[in-house]
Amino acid sequence: MDEQKVLSIKGLLDDTPEEYLSHKEKYENSIRKSVLFYKTLHSTEDENMSVDEKTKLNFRNIVTSAIFKDNSPFMLHNSMFIPTIMGQGTDEQREYWMKRAKNMEIIGTYAQTELGHGTFIRGLETQATYDPDTEEFVLHSPVLSSYKWWPGGLAHTANYCIVMARLYIKGKSHGIHPFMVQIRDEETHMPLPGIKLGEIGAKLGFNTVNNGFLGFENHRISRDRMLMKNAQVLKDGTFVAGSNSKLTYGTMVYVRVLIVSNMANMLAKAVTIALRYSAIRRQSQPKPDEPEPQILDYVTQQHKLFIAIASSHAFYMNAMWLWEIYYSVSLQLASGKLDNLPELHALACCLKPLSTIDATAMIEKCRLACGGHGYMLSANLAQTYGLATAAYTYEGENTVLLLQAARSLVKAWVGHVKGRPLKGTMAYLAGDSTVKAWDGSIDGIIQSFKVVAIRKISSVVKILQDYEKSGLSPEDAWNKASVFLTAASEAHGRAVLLSVYKSEMDKRAAVLSPPLRKVLLQLVDLYVTYWALEKVGDMLLYASITDKDVDELQRRYIELLAAIRPNAVGLVDAFDFRDEILNSTLGAYDGRAYERLMEEAMKSPLNAEPVNQTFHKYLKPFMRGKL
Numbered sequence: 341m342d343e344q345k346v347l348s349i350k351g352l353l354d355d356t357p358e359e360y361l362s363h364k365e366k367y368e369n370s371i372r373k374s375v376l377f378y379k380t381l382h383s384t385e386d387e388n389m390s391v392d393e394k395t396k397l398n399f400r401n402i403v404t405s406a407i408f409k410d411n412s413p414f415m416l417h418n419s420m421f422i423p424t425i426m427g428q429g430t431d432e433q434r435e436y437w438m439k440r441a442k443n444m445e446i447i448g449t450y451a452q453t454e455l456g457h458g459t460f461i462r463g464l465e466t467q468a469t470y471d472p473d474t475e476e477f478v479l480h481s482p483v484l485s486s487y488k489w490w491p492g493g494l495a496h497t498a499n500y501c502i503v504m505a506r507l508y509i510k511g512k513s514h515g516i517h518p519f520m521v522q523i524r525d526e527e528t529h530m531p532l533p534g535i536k537l538g539e540i541g542a543k544l545g546f547n548t549v550n551n552g553f554l555g556f557e558n559h560r561i562s563r564d565r566m567l568m569k570n571a572q573v574l575k576d577g578t579f580v581a582g583s584n585s586k587l588t589y590g591t592m593v594y595v596r597v598l599i600v601s602n603m604a605n606m607l608a609k610a611v612t613i614a615l616r617y618s619a620i621r622r623q624s625q626p627k628p629d630e631p632e633p634q635i636l637d638y639v640t641q642q643h644k645l646f647i648a649i650a651s652s653h654a655f656y657m658n659a660m661w662l663w664e665i666y667y668s669v670s671l672q673l674a675s676g677k678l679d680n681l682p683e684l685h686a687l688a689c690c691l692k693p694l695s696t697i698d699a700t701a702m703i704e705k706c707r708l709a710c711g712g713h714g715y716m717l718s719a720n721l722a723q724t725y726g727l728a729t730a731a732y733t734y735e736g737e738n739t740v741l742l743l744q745a746a747r748s749l750v751k752a753w754v755g756h757v758k759g760r761p762l763k764g765t766m767a768y769l770a771g772d773s774t775v776k777a778w779d780g781s782i783d784g785i786i787q788s789f790k791v792v793a794i795r796k797i798s799s800v801v802k803i804l805q806d807y808e809k810s811g812l813s814p815e816d817a818w819n820k821a822s823v824f825l826t827a828a829s830e831a832h833g834r835a836v837l838l839s840v841y842k843s844e845m846d847k848r849a850a851v852l853s854p855p856l857r858k859v860l861l862q863l864v865d866l867y868v869t870y871w872a873l874e875k876v877g878d879m880l881l882y883a884s885i886t887d888k889d890v891d892e893l894q895r896r897y898i899e900l901l902a903a904i905r906p907n908a909v910g911l912v913d914a915f916d917f918r919d920e921i922l923n924s925t926l927g928a929y930d931g932r933a934y935e936r937l938m939e940e941a942m943k944s945p946l947n948a949e950p951v952n953q954t955f956h957k958y959l960k961p962f963m964r965g966k967l
């Protein structure tokens with residue numbers, strides 16, 4: 341069913357703005373809408389789908405599930421519970437659980453993070469102890485810090501849950517493994533015996549995702565509830581290890597890739613709102629004899645917003661490119677070929693952080709670009725920021741992931757110096773690390789970003805080696821150099837983002853009409869030029885740019901803003917967000933922002949009466965000196 345029909349479904353859109361609902365009412369309203377929504381549109385990946393169909397579905401699921409000002413309590417069901425069954429279950433387990441999950445007969449979540457551990461998966465404390473006498477696992481939360489904490493939908497929505505727990509057999513730990521656990525009775529929805537459930541409380545955003553906590557008191561599950569694709573426990577308790585213990589982490593790679601496309605979508609929403617508002621908002625009078633101009637005609641406003649359009653395109657192109665890699669590596673893993681997993685992991689550890697860092701910052705810049713009205717919740721910019729900034733933390737906190745990527749980059753560089761060939765997205769590290777003369781072309785600038793990455797990686801390896809020569813342990817050397825390790829990862833990520841955006845656009849340019857090609861390539865030029873100016877220090881240090889070149893870059897940047905201006909509104913209209921999905925008083929297609937601001941204001945419960953009851957109860961006696 342297309343979005344047109346979905347959005348016309350009665351009750352899907354809110355009569356009372358969510359802002360005026362209580363925490364509990366927001367959740368209940370979100371469940372009501374989610375049920376309506378999922379009954380009509382949502383669908384999940386099917387293993388027989390083509391890569392293109394899966395990619396489109398993922399993007400559509402993100403776009404359509406963005407219909408709420410906040411995310412749905414069903415979010416984890418589709419984005420992690422189902423992918424984990426697909427990626428970690430045996431054929432038999434997939435057969436059984438996928439049917440129930442896809443039909444929404446059961447609702448699941450993914451419980452990995454604990455009160456005491458999020459990043460350090462090997463530190464997770466939830467226990468799954470195998471009892472060969474009963475062929476069961478005993479799930480137990482030994483201490484408060486071992487309580488699962490954060491999983492979306494866990495508090496009151498899900499009745500099943502993938503629990504990542506430490507497997508013990510005969511007192512020996514066999515690491516972290518996924519277990520399918522029923523947490524609530526399917527009829528009464530009551531928590532099962534030995535299971536403690538609850539909600540973790542109000543948050544900056546995500547306030548309808550129903551993030552919860554989960555504690556086990558010696559809760560027993562049958563042996564077949566361990567998802568055993570990558571490792572097995574036989575009836576007698578024999579542990580059969582998988583080919584690579586990190587295959588258990590596969591869902592996280594999947595979601596990190598998903599997040600890159602999600603950032604493209606979130607940023608597109610925010611810049612659509614801010615840019616449309618900038619087209620209707622008139623303010624100030626620079627020229628006395630002329631009317632107040634559209635604020636979109638202020639070059640500072642263009643500087644704030646146009647990069648957001650280009651960045652959304654860049655994230656989308658990189659996401660589609662990364663999905664192709666993800667699906668091909670997934671097929672290789674299925675046939676036991678693991679050698680490309682480290683590179684996929686490293687790529688996801690770069691692109692997820694950079695896309696969330698940039699998107700978060702640019703969404704906030706979109707809000708700030710709308711002045712006072714951007715501060716209204718009815719503009720839906722603050723909520724969009726709240727959703728995006730969560731992705732800085734979840735699915736691998738950004739610093740930690742950049743350090744993971746650095747691990748791969750350092751290994752690749754040390755190997756390269758020893759003569760080992762570099763491959764894939766790291767092959768450029770073998771390239772020339774000096775820029776003879778600044779080549780201000782787009783390809784030349786992208787090459788300069790690669791040189792910056794090469795130089796930052798090689799220099800941080802030198803720092804590490806010097807620390808170790810001075811007697812520091814590898815771990816202490818790593819920690820001491822970690823600021824520059826993350827900088828090296830960021831430089832690599834920038835080089836990937838820029839070169840993939842350019843190359844993916846070049847591939848598509850041939851089939852575009854000349855006017856469309858011109859506009860889209862202007863955005864590529866703007867993106868590359870913007871980042872060269874943002875990173876001008878690196879360019880001066882490593883890419884032999886001169887002050888004259890910088891002056892030229894600045895002028896080119898200003899000209900690009902002017903060139904894009906006539907198409908700016910058309911570019912955000914091309915994102916094709918319906919008003920119901922933008923959900924914003926400032927971003928509606930008809931541009932009636934003031935009327936919508938007033939309409940929304942009148943929905944405030946406080947406007948139901950001219951005099952609030954506190955006047956007679958408190959104010960009047962107070963003002964009469966009688967309190």
Ligand SMILES: CCCCCCCC/C=C\CCC/C=C/C(=O)SCCNC(=O)CCNC(=O)[C@H](O)C(C)(C)COP(=O)(O)OP(=O)(O)OC[C@H]1O[C@@H](n2cnc3c(N)ncnc32)[C@H](O)[C@@H]1OP(=O)(O)O
Pocket residue numbers: 401402405406411415416419420450452453458459460461462492586587589590592593595598599602681682685733734735736737740744747748
């Ligand atoms: C409107 C919007 C709607 C749609 C939105 C869609 C998008 C969002 C959808 C859902 C998300 C919201 C809900 C959030 C869920 C979660 O947050 S789930 C929990 C996520 N938690 C994490 O990501 C934890 C992060 N920590 C780690 O990944 C690891 O602990 C580590 C930090 C990477 C490693 O830790 P450690 O220091 O212990 O190192 P090791 O364990 O020894 O591992 C290092 C070696 O292993 C390799 N490795 C590590 N991880 C992976 C992996 N995932 N895949 C492959 N390989 C991996 C690493 O390369 C090292 O290898 P080496 O030893 O050879 O160098």
Ligand SMILES: Cc1cc2nc3c(=O)[nH]c(=O)nc-3n(C[C@H](O)[C@H](O)[C@H](O)COP(=O)(O)OP(=O)(O)OC[C@H]3O[C@@H](n4cnc5c(N)ncnc54)[C@H](O)[C@@H]3O)c2cc1C
Pocket residue numbers: 416450451452453456457458459460489490491492546551730733734735736737739740743
């Ligand atoms: C909105 C939201 C939804 C979430 N949903 C889920 C969910 O559905 N399921 C789930 O399992 N989890 C979920 N999470 C939890 C999320 O995965 C964790 O918060 C995340 O992995 C970070 O772990 P942490 O919170 O323990 O932070 P920490 O790891 O404690 O990080 C705190 C600080 O310590 C630093 N740090 C930690 N380790 C290192 C290191 N090795 N080197 C350098 N610095 C380090 C970090 O950089 C950070 O600055 C969610 C979180 C949020 C915010």
